[in-house]
Amino acid sequence: MTPVAQRAERPADPPGAPPADAPPADVQEPPAHPDAVRATAHIRAAHNGRVTTLPRLRGDGPFHLRRVRTRGNSATVGIIGAMSAPLGGDRLALDIIAEEGAELEVTTAAATLALRGPTTAAATYDVRLTAGEHAHLRWLPQPLISAAGSNLRQTCTVELAATARLVLREEQLLGRAGEEPGHLVSRILVRRAGRTLLDQQAAYGHPEPGWDGPAVLDGHRAVGQLLLVGPELAVHRDPVLLGEGSRDGCAVLAPLAGGPALLATAVAPTSSTLRTLLDTAHAHALPR
């Protein structure tokens, strides 16, 4: 990522002049300090009957968007971090939509590093994913790193039509090498055809009680989930256990209750062992 200095070149929106397509009122609190960034990037994919097009690709603040390649019916967008973010007080959001029949993959070029900003106020990072009928959306960002002293509230809100397909991976690394993590609260809320499929909040780092103890992370510093949703998963599946008894982390892949979906949950000592567990879970999830 480019240095923090770039922050000054793209200041927060001036007071009283919200951007044309401002986020909903509930996230539109004023920035906590003058250097805080408020930014919402938009990606919208549509299907024109032949291929997936990107009628809206609008970066903002730290999010620079790149069309990576278009392969077959699918479009791929890379998000490139253009400044150090999120810092304390920042309000960041990503709005990603795959309309009916579109096939969209969104990745990030580098890990997202939550750092302590000029204040200890929480930063917010809200990802909204929407997939219409017969759309296929893959959200595969690089890990989020909760650095010492940072304070981040992250949400991921997913709205899926009944025939939409989703692949979602979230990885969280608690602290850079050898440091204590910051404070990270992360909620994922997934709705499919109007019904809530998954609602989970995780909270790690000081001052959360018990977060590092034997009931929650037990010393692991990498935690992640892989969620797969799609009509083809509406078959009975037994849970798959990975890494039981291993010192390199463990995972479970199992069906959710409210619809055709499989969720892998993994904890591991490092980001690479975590990725291996999630990749292995993904391979087990693919129809055979």
Place this chain on the structure above:
Amino acid sequence: MSRAALLLLADGRFPAGGHAHSGGVEAAVARRAVHDTASLEAFCRGRLHTTGLTTAGLSAAAAAGHDALLLDDAADARTPAPALRAVSRRLGRQMTRAARATFPSAALERLAAHRPQGAHQPVVLGLTARAAGLTPVDAAHAAAYESAGGPATAAVRLLSLDPLDASRVLARLGVETDRVATAAADAAARVAAEGVDALPSASSPLLDITGEQHAAWTVRLFAS
């Protein structure tokens, strides 16, 4: 309200099946993550603030009279591990039997008719508390207390721990248990305006993973 009714619901001798479950501590003992009083306290604290907060919120909302079927779906969405969903429904079925004998209600019968495999235990607990004339925060207290009390009691058997030490763990967690119950009841009070999304969904990755591992064991002392 009847204070004695709350004591009865929270009593480990109330025949609702809880004694057969370790709340995940059997798996933690097996991998030596829980081995003494200090590690037991850390385990109970983590469970209280994750599963405990979430179940306390569901119980409080059920005790407040919110739609029990919606709350049962909300419990499903907050319980991604199939083994833990099955345990919660089995305990719900057992608590329904105990509730019929103690604090029967039409609301509980309606829920039981719609969920013949058993409704989620915290929802049944909340309806039972309501039938007993208890408040949402009372129901949250019972759920929060059980979330730490279950593992503490199981650890006495698993580790041959001194029961005095296990009781000291619960006493030390008392203030935190009260805070969790209050936070859960506060969230339940927002359900009318915000829907069930207002309820806590605090989760623990290890309890989900080891809950599934434990269910696959062939020999175990506790059912979960």
